[in-house]
Amino acid sequence: MVFYITQGTAIVNLIQFLGAIEMGLIFGLIGMAVYLTFRVSDFPDLTVDGSYPLGAAVASVLIINGHNPLLATFIAMLAGGLAGLFTAYLHVRWKILGLLASILTMTALYSINLRIMGRPNIALLGENTLFNNAISPLILLAGIVILVFILLSYLLNTQWGLGLRASGMNSRVSQAYGINVKYMQLYSLGLSNSLVALAGALFAQLNLFADVSMGVGTIINGLAAVIIGETLIKMRGVMFALAACILGAIIYRFAIALALNAQGIGLNAADLNLIASAIVIATLVLPKLKNELLRK
Amino acid sequence: MIQLQNISVIFGKNTPLETTVVHNLSLNIQKKEFVTIIGGNGAGKSTLLNTIAGDIIPQNGYILIDNINVTKLPTHKRAQFVSRVFQDPLQGTCAHFTIEENLLLAQQRGEIRSLRLAHQRELIANFQHRLAELNLGLENRLNSQMGMLSGGQRQAVSLVMATLKAPKILLLDEHTAALDPKMAETIMMLTNRIIQEEKITTLMITHSMHQALDFGSRTLLLQQGKIIKDLPADQRKVLTAQDLLEFFG
Numbered sequence: 333m334v335f336y337i338t339q340g341t342a343i344v345n346l347i348q349f350l351g352a353i354e355m356g357l358i359f360g361l362i363g364m365a366v367y368l369t370f371r372v373s374d375f376p377d378l379t380v381d382g383s384y385p386l387g388a389a390v391a392s393v394l395i396i397n398g399h400n401p402l403l404a405t406f407i408a409m410l411a412g413g414l415a416g417l418f419t420a421y422l423h424v425r426w427k428i429l430g431l432l433a434s435i436l437t438m439t440a441l442y443s444i445n446l447r448i449m450g451r452p453n454i455a456l457l458g459e460n461t462l463f464n465n466a467i468s469p470l471i472l473l474a475g476i477v478i479l480v481f482i483l484l485s486y487l488l489n490t491q492w493g494l495g496l497r498a499s500g501m502n503s504r505v506s507q508a509y510g511i512n513v514k515y516m517q518l519y520s521l522g523l524s525n526s527l528v529a530l531a532g533a534l535f536a537q538l539n540l541f542a543d544v545s546m547g548v549g550t551i552i553n554g555l556a557a558v559i560i561g562e563t564l565i566k567m568r569g570v571m572f573a574l575a576a577c578i579l580g581a582i583i584y585r586f587a588i589a590l591a592l593n594a595q596g597i598g599l600n601a602a603d604l605n606l607i608a609s610a611i612v613i614a615t616l617v618l619p620k621l622k623n624e625l626l627r628k
Numbered sequence: 629m630i631q632l633q634n635i636s637v638i639f640g641k642n643t644p645l646e647t648t649v650v651h652n653l654s655l656n657i658q659k660k661e662f663v664t665i666i667g668g669n670g671a672g673k674s675t676l677l678n679t680i681a682g683d684i685i686p687q688n689g690y691i692l693i694d695n696i697n698v699t700k701l702p703t704h705k706r707a708q709f710v711s712r713v714f715q716d717p718l719q720g721t722c723a724h725f726t727i728e729e730n731l732l733l734a735q736q737r738g739e740i741r742s743l744r745l746a747h748q749r750e751l752i753a754n755f756q757h758r759l760a761e762l763n764l765g766l767e768n769r770l771n772s773q774m775g776m777l778s779g780g781q782r783q784a785v786s787l788v789m790a791t792l793k794a795p796k797i798l799l800l801d802e803h804t805a806a807l808d809p810k811m812a813e814t815i816m817m818l819t820n821r822i823i824q825e826e827k828i829t830t831l832m833i834t835h836s837m838h839q840a841l842d843f844g845s846r847t848l849l850l851q852q853g854k855i856i857k858d859l860p861a862d863q864r865k866v867l868t869a870q871d872l873l874e875f876f877g
Contacts (some may be wrong), residue, residue: 389732458773486745487743489747490743490744490745490746491732491740491746492740494729494732495736495741497725498722498733501724502721502723504714505721505722507703508681508734509737510739523735568726
């Protein structure tokens with residue numbers, strides 16, 4: 333499958349197309365995780381920049397040591413969950429500002445990830461990964477993302493999930509109706525970071541490597557997915573919001589693939605985080621700019 | 629029955645700004661009693677309510693609700709006994725939830741929240757019934773977002789939320805103060821009707837002398853963290869707003 337603009341110049345070839353979907357799905361997981369902290373719990377959690385490589389590191393090390401990839405992925409999720417719990421613990425128990433607490437965990441994780449891997453990167457070439465026995469890695473990945481989507485949609489619509497959502501919206505009312513807001517923050521960050529670690533573990537197994545610096549910009553890329561999704565799907569409700577995160581991530585990766593491919597713009601893969609930041613800044617600034625212009 | 633025994637609340641203890649907001653206060657409220665509280669700014673009315681709700685843990689004394697000592701229970705654990713309507717209509721509900729979601733949240737006050745879907749068909753009929761009693765047409769707007777409603781409508785929903793499951797005690801902190809006079813009256817009438825129908829033990833703070841005397845069965849006058857007058861129904865009957873004012877000297 334090749335898309336053409338002018339005869340002979342492909343703007344996106346098949347490999348790039350599949351690559352964009354693949355990364356879109358992985359960032360769909362991160363998008364849903366970021367939605368959980370930023371939107372549901374109103375907690376700006378930067379831990380994800382550390383828990384994404386953490387997931388990749390834990391899964392990779394277990395896999396090269398001959399462990400079952402499913403077990404490795406599961407333990408990676410647990411490790412990510414613990415990282416999130418630690419950030420929430422710093423905030424809830426010791427009242428450290430949420431943003432700072434998450435930066436502290438993220439910074440510590442950089443060293444921890446190096447320790448876990450024992451070196452800056454690990455190759456998984458020839459190792460037994462989750463995707464080895466799959467008919468199609470892409471379909472398996474899509475299946476996992478859809479499963480997470482269904483489970484999260486259900487969870488957030490349960491009695492407990494309603495409490496979780498209320499706790500991020502209005503803590504006073506939540507407490508008045510018997511919700512332990514502190515516990516809810518622990519659950520939310522734990523769950524969110526275990527999903528990010530899952531994304532990291534899946535990335536490592538798909539691309540056959542883990543790298544200690546792969547986490548830089550995870551939060552901004554995840555946030556970009558959430559924001560793009562929100563502008564595309566405006567319908568109310570948790571299910572639509574979660575679906576928007578996945579769709580937003582896929583479209584975002586497509587836009588990036590296009591931008592990187594377009595000749596004449598001169599962008600390359602290293603510009604990814606610049607583009608991500610620009611998108612997030614634009615979505616934050618443009619509505620205000622519009623208001624100011626309308627007022628004149 | 630609600631018992632407060634020798635309650636003291638001190639803000640900024642052991643600092644130069646130390647202030648005793650509630651002073652060795654004792655109070656018994658019988659079941660089904662509707663008590664109104666009046667007092668000037670800084671009299672300790674809101675602090676007293678917040679202490680009963682669990683937002684503030686007193687330095688001295690204890691609180692019993694039906695003989696259970698709740699003095700040290702945090703707000704979210706005390707929610708099984710206590711419900712409240714806040715002064716600010718924005719504070720009493722979740723603005724981004726629909727009316728239905730707010731009521732679903734309130735339905736489980738103080739209960740364990742399970743992994744069952746929150747939306748249960750058998751609950752909805754009861755929500756509609758309760759909303760219909762308000763005569764504000766909200767029973768057909770269960771899916772409207774709370775933030776789209778007017779202050780008065782929100783306060784009305786807040787009231788339904790607080791009384792959806794009858795509490796051991798209902799705390800009202802000037803819950804009509806932020807509304808226009810007409811809406812304030814409507815909400816006060818609704819409040820009174822619900823309290824009478826459900827026979828809810830209630831503690832209501834008000835700034836209005838008339839409200840304090842017109843509603844409820846007992847009035848407390850608070851000054852500098854102490855109860856300076858405790859007026860039962862028969863004594864209250866003959867009093868006017870002017871008389872109340874004179875008590876404060």
